[in-house]
Amino acid sequence: MSAGDWLDTFPGVRGNEPLARHSQFGVGGPAQWFITTRDAGVLAEVLRRCADSGVSVTMLGAGSNTLISDEGIDGLVIRHNDRSLRVVDERTIELGAGCMMPRVALDCATRGLAGVEFGIGVPGTLGASVYGNAGAFGTEMADVLVDCTSLDPHGEPLTLTAAECDFGYRRSRFKEDLSGNVVVSARVRVHADDPGRVRERTEAIQAQRKASQPYGIRSLGSVFKNPPDDRAGRLIEAAGLKGRRSGGAQISPKHANFIVNVDHATAADVLTLVRVAHDSVQEQFGVDLEREIIVLGSETSGEHRD
Ligand SMILES: Cc1cc2nc3c(=O)[nH]c(=O)nc-3n(C[C@H](O)[C@H](O)[C@H](O)COP(=O)(O)OP(=O)(O)OC[C@H]3O[C@@H](n4cnc5c(N)ncnc54)[C@H](O)[C@@H]3O)c2cc1C
Known part of the structure; x- marks a missing residue:
């Protein structure tokens, strides 16, 4: 008997799943168990049962900033794949944690919503971008986040404003005192602008990125943070x-x-x-x-x- 025996029969869970295929970098051994879900209810149930049975949980987004060990990962690896994008009003969009940031930038450009153009330079999910306060070309999540909702390790929801996330350079409370919480959605501030102009700015960021970074080859993004006053x-x-x-x-x-x-x-x-x-x-x-x-x-x- 092992603590996670229930996972062997839980709908959608796969055992011994190779993680290289779930990571943009294409590297990594197997997860003991793996599940992808779009449903926050299922996620809450899985988190609660893992906490009750002592199974460790690891979140994976698109794997664009994580190096997965060759030995793989013990316990359950979860990919929360809710990719919904809802326009709340002209100033706010609501995003599922599985939304890819470049897709958000492009969708918003098409709709004439400005503010998230930087997302074109961050090839990962919204959830991980909140977790790590991702940013590019002068804007970071902290600048645009209204609030985000996470589930704690027992599956209980917690909504925090941007100020309550205590963002810093590539950090947030989700890396610290809330490290067991899973980001499920976020509301992001936007403003109306001409779609052509938003698209132009988005494309300019993309062009800058292509000129300065390796493109079309697998990488993990910046390996190290920039030290103060240097790169x-x-x-x-x-x-x-x-x-x-x-x-x-x-x-x-x-x-x-x-x-x-x-x-x-x-x-x-x-x-x-x-x-x-x-x-x-x-x-x-x-x-x-x-x-x-x-x-x-x-x-x-x-x-x-x-
Ligand atoms: C070519 C390239 C360029 C990049 N440029 C930039 C850049 O300009 N700026 C920048 O900030 N980053 C950049 N990155 C890094 C990366 O895209 C971002 O850090 C992105 O936010 C990571 O998203 P992901 O979904 O790939 O996360 P992953 O790598 O899968 O996970 C990152 C971390 O987030 C955690 N996590 C994942 N999902 C959740 C969730 N729902 N709730 C809580 N925690 C979660 C994981 O456990 C892990 O610790 C770049 C990467 C590449 C490959």
Whole structure:
């Protein structure tokens, strides 16, 4: 008997599910159990039963900011896939946590709703973007969020205003005292504008992104946060690491704060490069870079394959 035996027969749950196929980066071992749902009621029930039976829960969005360990993840991995977008009024939209931010930006442009153009540069879900206060080109979730609703580990709802989320640079309370909560939806502030102008701004952000970041190749976004008054990419490049490879992973020759999956990379390959970049920048410039990417599962395994 194991604590999660009930999951073997719970509708929609898959056992031993390979997570690489659920991650944009295409890396990661299996989840002990995995479920995708669009239904907040089902999500609440699953969370409550996991809490009661002692099964650990891990949320996964699009996997565009997380490195999943090669050994996979124990317990239940949940993808909340509610992609609904509802226009509440000319100033507010309501989004399900599974909405992809680029799709939100494009849909809003078509409807002549401005304010979320930055979403075109964030290839992840709304839920994770609230969790990590994602931002691009001068705007972040904190600037546009009205409020968000989450479920606590027992499935009980909690709605917080943006101020109550205590957002900072790539952080929110969902990474801290509310780390067991799951974001299910959010209301976001917009304003009416000419659809052509909104689309132009959205396309300009997209063009800037394509020019400065690796595009059309699998990456995890920025590996490290920018330290105060500097840029992680500049420091890693100055350390001579652009293009450095470990197995199938490479520090992008285009932007040194990105690691790209060039040839069936493993999590161990990526972690080797993360450590090399961190330690080289610390040794050469005395800067202790802080990770932006999130590692799900164990970090201890894996060998260098340089
Ligand atoms: C090419 C590229 C460019 C990028 N550019 C940017 C950028 O400009 N700005 C930026 O901020 N980010 C950027 N990113 C990173 C990434 O897209 C964002 O961090 C995004 O918000 C992550 O969304 P996701 O759905 O992929 O999250 P995932 O990587 O799946 O998960 C990230 C974290 O959120 C948690 N999580 C997921 N869903 C929920 C939920 N519903 N409730 C609570 N926690 C949850 C996960 O457990 C995990 O800890 C980029 C990534 C790539 C690949």
